[in-house]
C-alpha cells in the first residue's frame with residue numbers, strides 16, 4: 001500500500017512525497033531522483049512524526065525539487081523513461097528480446113538498442129557486460145589519443161573498468177586508473193574530461209590549484225565539463 005504525504009513549500013506549491021516503508025530502515029531518510037522525492041521509513045512509524053520530519057526538511061525539499069525540475073526541463077521528461085539507456089550522450093530505447101545467441105544491436109536510425117539475451121530476467125547482466133566492453137574499448141582508445149597529444153603526462157600502471165556507484169573514475173597512488181562501467185553513457189567530451197582528470201591525478205593526487213592547472217592545460221573547458229558531469233551523474237543514476 002502506498003502513502004503520499006503533502007508538504008507545503010515556501011514557494012506556495014504543495015508537493016506530495018511518497019512514503020516507502022522498509023524493514024531495513026532504522027531512521028527516516030529522504031531520497032530524490034528525477035521522478036520525484038520519496039521518504040524511506042522504518043516499518044513502525046507514526047504519520048505525525050513523518051510529517052514533522054518533512055516540515056523540518058522543507059528547504060531541502062524545495063531546493064531539490066527545483067533542481068530536478070530544471071533537469072527535467074533541460075533534458076526532457078520523455079527522454080528519461082526507465083526503458084531507455086544512454087550511450088555516448090544519446091538516449092536510446094531499450095529493447096530486450098529472447099534469443100538463443102546473445103548479441104547487441106545499436107540502431108541510430110531507430111534510436112534503439114536491442115539486446116538479444118538467453119534469459120530476459122537476467123538482461124541486466126548482459127547490459128552491464130555490454131557497457132563494460134564498450135567502456136574498455138573507448139577508454140583504451142581515448143587514453144592512447146590523449147597521452148599521444150600530451151606526452152608530458154606520466155604513464156599509468158593498470159586500467160580497470162568497475163561497477164562503482166559513486167564516481168566516474170578514480171586514480172590510486174600506485175598509478176592504477178579505474179573507470180565506471182557506465183562511463184560510455186556520457187558524451188565523448190565528458191568521457192575525455194574524466195580521463196584527463198584521472199591522468200592529471202598521476203601528477204597531483206589531490207584537487208589542489210596545481211591539479212586544476214594540469215587539467216586546464218589539456219582541457220581548457222574543464223569547468224563547464226565538470227558542471228555538466230554533475231547533471232549527468234544524477235540523470236544516469238536513475239536510469240541504470
Ligand SMILES: [Zn+2]
Pocket residue numbers: 197201206207
Ligand atoms: Zn579527482
